[in-house]
Amino acid sequence: MKLRFTAREEAFRADCARWLSEQLQGPFADIVGVVSQLGMAERRLEWERALGRARWSVIGWPERYGGRDATIAEQVIFAEEYARARAPGRIAHLGTELAGPTILHFGNDLQRDRFLPPIAAGEEIWCQGYSEPGAGSDLSNVRTRAWLVHSAQGAEWVIDGQKIWTSFAQLCDWCFVVCRTEEGSKGPKGLSYLLVPMHQKGVTVRPIRQLTGEAEFNEVFFDGARTRAEYCVGVPGDGWKVAMGTLSFERGVSTLAQQMTFRNELERIIDVARQNGAVKDPLIRQRLSQAWIGLRIMRYSALRMLSRATTGTLGPEALTYKIYWAVWHKKLGELAMDIIGAPGELVIEPPYGLADLTHLYLFSRADTIYGGSNQIQRNIIAERALGLPKEPRGDR
Amino acid sequence: MQFAFTEEQDLIRDTARKFLAANAGSSQLRAAMTQSHAYDPDVWRAIAQELGWCGIGIPESMGGAGMGMVEQAILFEETGRCLLGTPLLATAGFAAAVLHETPESTERTELLAAIACGNRCLALVATDDSGIAERYAVNAVTLGGSLRLSGHGAFVLSGDAADSLIVPAVTADGDLVIAQVDLPAAGAVMRSQKALDLTRQYARIEFNDVVPSALLADGPQARRVWVRGVQVAQVALAAEQLGGAIGALELTTTYVKERHQFGRPIGSFQAIKHRLADMLVECEAGKSAVYYAACVVDEWRSGTGTEYELAQAAALVKSHCSDMFQNVAGNAIQLHGGIGFTWEYAAQLYFKRARASGNLLGTAQYHRERLAELIGLVTAAETTP
Numbered sequence: 001m002k003l004r005f006t007a008r009e010e011a012f013r014a015d016c017a018r019w020l021s022e023q024l025q026g027p028f029a030d031i032v033g034v035v036s037q038l039g040m041a042e043r044r045l046e047w048e049r050a051l052g053r054a055r056w057s058v059i060g061w062p063e064r065y066g067g068r069d070a071t072i073a074e075q076v077i078f079a080e081e082y083a084r085a086r087a088p089g090r091i092a093h094l095g096t097e098l099a100g101p102t103i104l105h106f107g108n109d110l111q112r113d114r115f116l117p118p119i120a121a122g123e124e125i126w127c128q129g130y131s132e133p134g135a136g137s138d139l140s141n142v143r144t145r146a147w148l149v150h151s152a153q154g155a156e157w158v159i160d161g162q163k164i165w166t167s168f169a170q171l172c173d174w175c176f177v178v179c180r181t182e183e184g185s186k187g188p189k190g191l192s193y194l195l196v197p198m199h200q201k202g203v204t205v206r207p208i209r210q211l212t213g214e215a216e217f218n219e220v221f222f223d224g225a226r227t228r229a230e231y232c233v234g235v236p237g238d239g240w241k242v243a244m245g246t247l248s249f250e251r252g253v254s255t256l257a258q259q260m261t262f263r264n265e266l267e268r269i270i271d272v273a274r275q276n277g278a279v280k281d282p283l284i285r286q287r288l289s290q291a292w293i294g295l296r297i298m299r300y301s302a303l304r305m306l307s308r309a310t311t312g313t314l315g316p317e318a319l320t321y322k323i324y325w326a327v328w329h330k331k332l333g334e335l336a337m338d339i340i341g342a343p344g345e346l347v348i349e350p351p352y353g354l355a356d357l358t359h360l361y362l363f364s365r366a367d368t369i370y371g372g373s374n375q376i377q378r379n380i381i382a383e384r385a386l387g388l389p390k391e392p393r394g395d396r
Numbered sequence: 397m398q399f400a401f402t403e404e405q406d407l408i409r410d411t412a413r414k415f416l417a418a419n420a421g422s423s424q425l426r427a428a429m430t431q432s433h434a435y436d437p438d439v440w441r442a443i444a445q446e447l448g449w450c451g452i453g454i455p456e457s458m459g460g461a462g463m464g465m466v467e468q469a470i471l472f473e474e475t476g477r478c479l480l481g482t483p484l485l486a487t488a489g490f491a492a493a494v495l496h497e498t499p500e501s502t503e504r505t506e507l508l509a510a511i512a513c514g515n516r517c518l519a520l521v522a523t524d525d526s527g528i529a530e531r532y533a534v535n536a537v538t539l540g541g542s543l544r545l546s547g548h549g550a551f552v553l554s555g556d557a558a559d560s561l562i563v564p565a566v567t568a569d570g571d572l573v574i575a576q577v578d579l580p581a582a583g584a585v586m587r588s589q590k591a592l593d594l595t596r597q598y599a600r601i602e603f604n605d606v607v608p609s610a611l612l613a614d615g616p617q618a619r620r621v622w623v624r625g626v627q628v629a630q631v632a633l634a635a636e637q638l639g640g641a642i643g644a645l646e647l648t649t650t651y652v653k654e655r656h657q658f659g660r661p662i663g664s665f666q667a668i669k670h671r672l673a674d675m676l677v678e679c680e681a682g683k684s685a686v687y688y689a690a691c692v693v694d695e696w697r698s699g700t701g702t703e704y705e706l707a708q709a710a711a712l713v714k715s716h717c718s719d720m721f722q723n724v725a726g727n728a729i730q731l732h733g734g735i736g737f738t739w740e741y742a743a744q745l746y747f748k749r750a751r752a753s754g755n756l757l758g759t760a761q762y763h764r765e766r767l768a769e770l771i772g773l774v775t776a777a778e779t780t781p
Contacts (some may be wrong), residue, residue: 001405001466003691004700006397028654073397267507270773279773282765289764292771293685300399300684320680323673375666381676382669386649389664 003303005073013077019054020085028045034088035261035356038216041091043172048092048122049062058120059094060253061104065112066120072306075253083260090254091168095119095126097254099176102193102246106234115174115195129163129177129196129220130243137376140188140240144222146179148229157181157194159202159222164368169205169218172198177222178243181236184263188240195231202226212362247371248314255321259295262329265360266291268316269336272357278339287335294328316385323377326367399687401470404612408467412474415447419651420478422742428481433557434597440482444514450488451512453496458505460512465628465693469635469686471607475641477646479745481596483517486554489632491518494574494625495612496697503576503610507560508766519558521549521601522626522757531756534603536565545575545606553756555599556588562612563603564622572619575608582606593752595745624696627710630757631689637717637753644721644728644746645675651732668731675727678720687712705755708770715763721750 005013024032028050032044038296051057052066060075061067070078090096103111117128118124135141144161159179165298169175181189198205202225207215220270234242270288279288305318336357337344348355354362368374382388401409406600419439420428428436443449453468454460461467475482494509498504510516524533528552536545545565555561561577561584577584583604591598613621623682649672662668692709695701725746730735736743754760769776 001401001687001691002398003688003695009397009769076397147438270771271772280778285768285773286761286764288773289715289767289771292767293716294681296688296708297681297684297716300688301681303397303399304684304687307398316676317680317684320673321676324677324681375670378670378673379666381673382663385676386669386672388649388653388669388672389661391666392664 005077007357009073012074016056016081017085018079019056020081020087022331023050023148024085024087025275031088031152033086038214040088044088044091045122045125045171047088048090048125050122052121055120057092057122058100061100061116061120065104065116072253076256076306077104079253079256080260083257083264086264091171092119092122092125093254094128094168094172095124095174098128098246099126099174099195102176102242103195103233104131106193106242106245110230111195111233124173125168127166127169127175127198127220129166129175131165132162133164137373139243140191142178142180142191144177144179145183146177146181146192146194147183155227157196157232158302159194159196159225159227161222163220163222165208166205166218166220169198169220170207174198175203175220176233176246178239181239185237190237191239191243192236193233193239193242194227195233196222196225196227200225206280211353211365212359225310248318253306255305255325256299257324259298259302262295262298262325262332265336265357266295266344267334268357269332269339272336273339276339276341278341284335284339287331287338291328291332291335294324298328316381319377319381319385322371323374323381327376329360329367332362333357333364337361399691401466405467405470409470409474412449412471413477415443416474416478416480418509420475420480423486425479425481425745429594433483433554434595435480435557439480440484440490441514443482443484444487446514447510448514449484450492453488454492454508454512456511458509460508460572464697465631465689465690468632469690472632472635473639473642473686476636477643479595479640479643479742479749480508481547482750483519483554483557485632485636486520486558487511487516489519489636490520490522490553490629491560493628493632494520494562494622496628497621497625498574498612498752499617499621501610501612504612507576516560517558518560518562518625519550519552519555519599520629521553521555521561521563525550525600527551527755529762532564532566532572534563534565536567536575539605542607543573543575543611545603545608548600548602550598550600551589551756552599552601554597555601556586556597558599560609561601563608571614571616572622573611574613574618574622576610577603577606578609581609593745593748595749596752620703624706626757627706628693628696630710630714630763631663631686631693633753633757634689634713634717635686637721637750638679638686640746640749640753641675641679641682641717641721641724644725644743644750645672645679647746648672648675648728648731649744651735671727671731675724678723682717682720685713685716701749704770708767710724711763711767711770714758715760715767718754718760718763721746722754725750746766 031040034040047161059068059070063069103115146157149158176197177194181190181192202223204221206219208217209215278284301317308315344358451460452463456462456527524531534545537544563575564572583606585602587600589598590602652668653661655662689709696706729743732743735741768774
């Protein structure tokens with residue numbers, strides 16, 4: 001067990017930092033620090049392509065698909081330097097972190113060759129089609145249906161149904177959609193994991209306005225939408241295994257970049273507390289220290305998780321990680337507002353423009369819901385890490 | 397960067413766990429609690445002399461195993477898990493940590509060598525009757541060319557079993573000196589302090605013109621030596637707290653799987669599951685904190701780390717683990733229901749150990765205030781009451 005990076009890894013760090021600063025102090029200076037979910041989307045798509053051209057988009061992937069075969073330590077370093085340079089949030093992240101790794105792991109050569117290079121190049125942007133109005137926490141209760149048809153163009157899947165809470169759907173080229181492909185099947189059985197093009201007649205995207213005032217997530221309607229028969233990842237009917245595999249990739253290296261964003265937020269909150277004197281209040285000071293401790297712990301939980309990932313097992317630290325950061329971040333938002341006081345309640349520009357820390361306060365209410373709510377996380381932790389009895393179901 | 401245990405480290409844990417399961421289980425703990433110093437002398441002899449646990453972090457040149465803080469943390473985690481109460485923590489975790497930081501001297505080498513071969517119990521005087529960290533009530537006065545110690549120390553862990561004390565004493569100039577006092581010593585009066593925690597014992601020691609056996613550090617650097625040594629000791633204690641929390645969590649998890657009400661195991665109810673899940677979240681965070689802090693100690697000792705990082709890590713880990721252990725042990729009683737409130741059941745022992753360890757070497761609040769200074773929220777002058 002050791003924390004230090006080798007001299008070679010530190011040299012790699014210098015390479016990352018050099019490229020990032022050239023770009024972000026040069027052609028991409030306008031998007032430094034852009035955190036708002038939809039802010040400057042066109043420029044951020046250009047940034048994704050620039051990352052792809054320079055092979056910095058998915059450095060952990062094999063070289064033949066546009067990666068660098070980077071080690072975990074190198075991926076950690078890049079994630080840290082990326083955040084340190086205040087590079088913008090990755091608009092392509094559902095492709096680079098979820099769709100890509102899933103196709104790499106569960107897909108076949110045809111799928112890998114077709115889909116991975118454009119993800120790595122930032123040419124194709126992905127969204128996630130999991131949740132439905134009736135399939136939230138009960139994620140396997142999928143109703144969206146798909147069936148195979150044969151025509152002059154060859155065999156195709158036809159898709160009917162609705163997905164919801166689909167982030168960035170309005171910008172995306174492809175969606176990975178969990179569909180029920182075996183009629184009459186229930187729950188996790190009979191589902192398939194299909195890769196579906198978004199730019200077609202049978203797909204309609206309707207934005208949903210969030211409590212922050214933004215509309216980053218959407219409803220997506222599939223009404224006779226089509227995709228090629230060979231774009232099913234894994235065996236048809238066995239898609240639940242693939243869908244769950246995707247979620248385990250979510251606990252990847254990107255969490256370290258997320259932590260650097262958290263650190264920037266905490267530093268800003270500390271600055272405010274110094275300026276307005278809140279830091280003199282010992283109760284506030286205790287909470288600031290506590291926040292600092294939580295953030296540092298998060299870093300080492302992530303490194304523990306990543307170090308174990310090389311051995312191919314998912315330990316209890318991976319199962320507890322999401323709830324830990326989500327609760328931490330929500331409390332940080334509350335601490336920010338307690339420190340700012342009444343001025344935090346003001347909209348800074350009409351109609352509903354929010355100061356960054358106010359935005360943090362509001363947006364962090366979603367952290368303990370998306371990607372599995374705290375309540376579902378606790379069920380998972382209790383059942384998988386502690387071996388407690390499974391939740392009984394009311395319907396099967 | 398490889399933040400996972402090596403095979404050798406896993407082996408240390410397995411070996412320790414097997415030994416403790418066979419020799420320091422719950423009935424043995426009950427029996428040990430009735431012994432004069434609240435521990436089983438046979439178990440202490442075995443771990444100190446046969447298994448070499450006291451010397452695991454002491455250099456090979458002094459007869460130790462020459463391993464690091466990570467390996468020590470593994471051991472303390474395992475001893476904490478079964479609430480072992482021997483002089484191990486006071487000797488190897490506290491006193492040896494301070495000795496490690498003191499400048500080289502014959503006395504230092506002899507003491508560390510004696511600890512390594514397991515035939516010496518040491519204790520650290522770290523506070524006064526207030527029990528508050530960094531309160532020193534022993535004064536050092538030079539009388540007729542020799543140093544004399546006067547005052548008192550309290551809450552001295554395993555002080556009643558100690559052969560030697562490590563004592564920080566304040567000089568007339570306000571500097572600190574670190575003295576070694578071999579016991580018995582003329583003018584040193586030892587009194588056991590019976591504590592809520594039944595698994596180990598404290599002592600209060602009165603010093604009346606005691607002539608120290610050796611001076612381990614003096615001059616302007618002595619305070620820094622002391623502070624760094626205590627920080628390492630805090631990491632050792634935090635590792636033990638982590639083990640205690642894990643032990644309480646395991647006890648509770650087993651219980652809720654077996655206990656049936658309403659025709660099903662109570663562990664199938666979300667009210668129970670969710671609280672246990674939260675306990676695990678805290679323990680997993682505790683592991684990250686302890687292993688990180690242990691790595692920082694090893695880096696500090698190997699010359700690649702900084703004093704600042706050590707101070708931060710110690711405050712972080714002692715703060716988190718103090719809260720974690722007290723929360724988890726409190727929940728353990730609650731989830732057991734009535735049986736958890738009985739004298740016979742082990743839940744109370746974890747709960748009381750958690751409170752005692754929370755106070756030792758600084759409470760969670762104390763360490764958060766130190767951290768507030770370290771990260772520049774305030775200056776020391778603004779936080780010290």
